[in-house]
Amino acid sequence: MSLKVQIYGAGVAGTFLYFLLKQAGFDVGICERRRSPDCRCAWGITYNEAKALYKEIDVNLDEYVLVRPEYVVINGVAFKNKNVVIFDKKRLLEDLWGRMDLKDAGTPNAQHADILVDATGYERALLPKIENDRLYPTMQTVEKHDADENIYVYARGATGYAWAFPLGDKRWHIGVGEAEGNFSALLNGLREKYGFEVGDKHSCRCDAFVRLLPPSKCRPFIVGKVVGVGESIGCVSGAGEGNAPSLRCAKLLYECLRSGRLEDYERRVLKHFRWIENEHKFVEAVQQGRLWRALPLLPKIVAVESKRAVGHSVADVRALLKLILRG
Ligand SMILES: Cc1cc2nc3c(=O)[nH]c(=O)nc-3n(C[C@H](O)[C@H](O)[C@H](O)COP(=O)(O)OP(=O)(O)OC[C@H]3O[C@@H](n4cnc5c(N)ncnc54)[C@H](O)[C@@H]3O)c2cc1C
Numbered sequence: 455m456s457l458k459v460q461i462y463g464a465g466v467a468g469t470f471l472y473f474l475l476k477q478a479g480f481d482v483g484i485c486e487r488r489r490s491p492d493c494r495c496a497w498g499i500t501y502n503e504a505k506a507l508y509k510e511i512d513v514n515l516d517e518y519v520l521v522r523p524e525y526v527v528i529n530g531v532a533f534k535n536k537n538v539v540i541f542d543k544k545r546l547l548e549d550l551w552g553r554m555d556l557k558d559a560g561t562p563n564a565q566h567a568d569i570l571v572d573a574t575g576y577e578r579a580l581l582p583k584i585e586n587d588r589l590y591p592t593m594q595t596v597e598k599h600d601a602d603e604n605i606y607v608y609a610r611g612a613t614g615y616a617w618a619f620p621l622g623d624k625r626w627h628i629g630v631g632e633a634e635g636n637f638s639a640l641l642n643g644l645r646e647k648y649g650f651e652v653g654d655k656h657s658c659r660c661d662a663f664v665r666l667l668p669p670s671k672c673r674p675f676i677v678g679k680v681v682g683v684g685e686s687i688g689c690v691s692g693a694g695e696g697n698a699p700s701l702r703c704a705k706l707l708y709e710c711l712r713s714g715r716l717e718d719y720e721r722r723v724l725k726h727f728r729w730i731e732n733e734h735k736f737v738e739a740v741q742q743g744r745l746w747r748a749l750p751l752l753p754k755i756v757a758v759e760s761k762r763a764v765g766h767s768v769a770d771v772r773a774l775l776k777l778i779l780r781g
Contacts, residue, residue, distance in 0.1 A: 456481050457711065460567035462559065462580055465492065466543075466697050467684030468573030469550045471704040473511035478712055483567070487559035491547035493660065497627065498605065498619060500698045500762050501539045507701045515539075518546045520622045525604040526764050530647060531776075533764045538605065540619055543697070568679060569711070573704075575685040576665045584672055589663040590614065590694075593637055594629030596621070596658040599650050608644035612740040616644035625657075626650070631664060631694060664694050668734040669727050675720050683707050687723065692733025695763075699730065729758040 459475055461468045464486035475482040497520070505515040521540040525532040564570055572580035576589055601618070609615035614632030621627060628650060630637045645652060665672070665685050672688035675681060683689075684700035691699065703723060710719040724731075732754050739748035 457569060458567045459483070459569045459571060459711065460562050460564065461485070461571040461573050462562075463571075463573035463575060463577075463684075463686075464488075464547070464551060464554070464556055465573060465575050465684065465700070466547075467575075467689075467700040467704040468571070469547060469554070470507065470511065470701050471571065471573065471683060471708055472554060473550070474704065474708040475711065477511065478708070480711070483557065483562055484554055485557040485559045485562050486551075491544050491551060492662075493544045493658065496697060497540050497543045497621070498538050498695070498697070499541050499543075500695070501537050503698045503762070504541075504701060507698070507705060510705075513546070513550070515541065515546075518542045521603050521620045523604045523620060524602075526607065527604050527648070528607045529609060531770075532604070533770050535605065535764055536760075538763050540605075540621060569716075570680045571707070572680055572682040572686045573684055576663045578665075578672075578682065578686040580680045581674070581677055581682045581686060584667065586671075588633075588665065588667045590631045590633055590666050591635040591661070592629060592631035592664055593661050594627055594659070597626050597628050597650070598624050598657075599626050600624060601626070601648065601650065606644065606648045606650075608640060608647050610640065610643060612737060614640060616640040618644060618648060618650055664696065665690055666692070666694065666734070666737075668731045669723050670731055673720065675723065676716065681707065681716070681719065689723075689727060689730065691730050692737040698762075699727065702726065729754075732758075 456479055458481045461472055461482065461484040464484055468484060472482055472484045508515045518541045519539045520542055523535050523540065526535050526538065570580060572578060603620035606618040607615050614630065616630040619627040630641045632640055644650060665688060667688045669688040675687045683703050685696050689699040689703040690696035706722050706726060707719060710716050732751050736748050736751040736755055
């Protein structure tokens with residue numbers, strides 16, 4: 455008899471896990487509390503990894519790519535973008551939802567399932583709450599601007615940053631995340647630095663949280679028959695990248711369920727996402743002004759991010775160091 459798996463949350467991790475399990479013949483259900491996919495600004499994704507993973511469930515990521523920005527510009531310093539694309543996450547999720555038997559969150563009878571998957575993102579609705587959780591408030595709008603299609607970032611003091619992501623057709627996601635919800639200085643800084651003027655051009659605005667805590671601090675991952683996946687267990691990098699990590703985490707969970715070795719899950723997640731642990735340690739050390747702790751981690755972070763996302767020449771690393779030392 456196949457294992458009955460009930461997934462809560464049809465975001466990036468939940469939908470991907472659903473199709474992996476379905477294809478492998480599991481008895482799998484999925485429920486969601488929203489009526490349509492979350493449209494929040496989370497549309498940057500590391501292309502190579504996401505492309506390969508989505509291929510496993512017959513999704514061609516290329517059909518959803520909106521823009522391939524040439525540079526990631528941080529506080530005016532341009533880094534060559536290697537692998538980050540902006541994709542239409544909402545449309546991708548809408549298409550996946552259309553192929554699933556998606557139920558309302560209140561519908562499933564938890565008692566009938568062998569495994570309940572908490573794929574509810576920052577909500578972590580099924581697993582116990584995390585002591586000293588770090589949920590960063592964010593806010594973002596969709597605006598029209600005439601600018602080169604790069605990713606623009608403005609940061610000060612390492613407690614958050616503001617961003618502009620090109621969506622094509624002159625549309626931009628303008629957003630900000632800050633530990634205490636102090637948005638205006640960062641947002642104004644971004645607008646001033648790159649010329650994204652304030653106007654009454656918003657076609658959308660939303661507010662959300664992002665969990666900036668590494669997996670090791672989001673344990674337990676498994677409580678009784680509940681298992682967490684994706685952002686619910688901290689699969690978000692120090693810079694707030696959670697899309698590809700959540701897909702990867704879902705794949706790890708799938709492999710453990712398929713091999714009947716769920717007991718390996720926590721160890722495998724912690725091992726795979728060691729780079730996320732390093733990024734969080736780095737950010738925390740910079741926030742605390744402990745540069746002697748942060749700087750030794752930099753080579754490791756640069757090595758990983760150079761492969762995953764953004765190219766770092768020697769000159770880039772020098773520029774990065776200057777940015778960090780300036781605060
Ligand atoms: C403003 C912002 C910008 C971001 N930008 C990026 C980016 O550019 N690139 C990137 O890689 N990452 C980004 N992230 C992070 C990324 O969005 C998340 O880490 C990622 O979506 C996590 O995937 P997930 O499937 O674990 O959770 P989600 O994608 O959050 O999915 C969780 C789902 O669970 C549902 N849900 C919640 N509670 C319940 C419940 N009780 N029952 C049923 N369903 C429930 C939610 O409605 C949602 O659909 C950003 C985050 C924010 C907030």
